[in-house]
Amino acid sequence: MTTESTASRTAFSPDTASTRLHRALRVRLCEGDFTPGEVISIRRIAAQYGTGTMPAREAIRWLVTEGALIFSDSRKIIVPELSHDRFHEILFARKNLETEVSRQAFDNIGATDIEALERIDEQINDAIAQGDLVSYMRGNYQFHFHIYRLSQSQVLLPLVEILWLQYGPSMRYICTRWGASSIADDYHREVTQALRRGDLASFCEAIAADIEQGMLLLE
Template sequence: MSTDSLAAVEPADTATNPLHQQVYRTLREQLIIGNFPPGKSMSLRGISDMLGVGVMPCREAIRRLAAENALEVQQNRRVCVPHLTVARFEELMSARLALEPLCARRALPFVDGDRLERMIAHDETMNRNYKTGSADIYMLANYNFHFELYRAGNSDVLVPLLESVWVQFGPFMRTIYDVVEGAEIIDKHKMAIEAIRRNDADSLRTAIEADILDGMYLLRHTLGLGAN
């Protein structure tokens, strides 16, 4: 899927879930799974038509995402993903390396059997869609795996910060899907799952860090960002 076929907003009770919030969440998910290709711009009207909503709730959602640096409104009022400079790439990845292992360690005592089973299911979904299935499903399952873990800690600070980081780099991580087939990478998700089973916080931190570093390596070389 790409911005040529954004998922329509699912109807919901607007009394408890305002339409602009529904649009915001839909666009946020589309960014996380990489359905806004870097370098491609769209009009506000084009986005609202694809989502099946009016311009006003779409404008409000885009305003919020622009404030999060996930989208950029150009002078001609078209919307695009901000350019990924080397400096921005390094900041986003440094934020992941600082926040995600911490969030995982804090969450570990609260991961029960049901949550672990959901994490395993997300990882299995990724494996089924590894190069032979749907990139959308693969990307969403990867997000769900990580945040199934992070949300266990019930942090009102760390999780929103991480979501803001993920929504910014999602469009670029999507490019990795096309190159992972030839990459020799150990499944760090399985390492994380085993660490959770052993209640081993240090090994869990190591697995999460290694998973992020794998993505950094592939993204750096796929986009030609060089190395520091």
């Protein structure tokens, strides 16, 4: 399973330092490696990834156009802080788009994929038990996008990825605030059980329920 984005712009871009860095930063944002309000330093990013400042600047500006980062003034780039209403709206959009992407992926999910999802879910459960939010966020992203990429959607998948770019940092903040107990009841087991039964309706219902759990944290 790859962690690279399949968004159309990335997929059809040349393999350059800036596109590789853009893909890496996208994954980190989706996994919650950055926090709302965090200042992003072009020089620090360039140093972390061993690139020049020009590729780092291009990758970060690309993320700004996707809404993952914003300019707080002419010289500062930050991870945006989402309001309660906007975060709720993102989760609402996720529920609808991701359920449809999952439906499109269903026929492409084979036995090896189900086994991979079950392994990821075990790692997620271990992370929850240990209160390891970093590993939880990483595993949750991997679980969902293992499914979504199998849809091979060129329209909906890029939209889902953009929603996750905005969702990841704020969800990490919420999980950090409420602790491991806030994420104890995910629906990943129901997802894999439905896949083993070949039950499309229950599979999509479990995906939707898993996303709704995030909405309940906002109430």
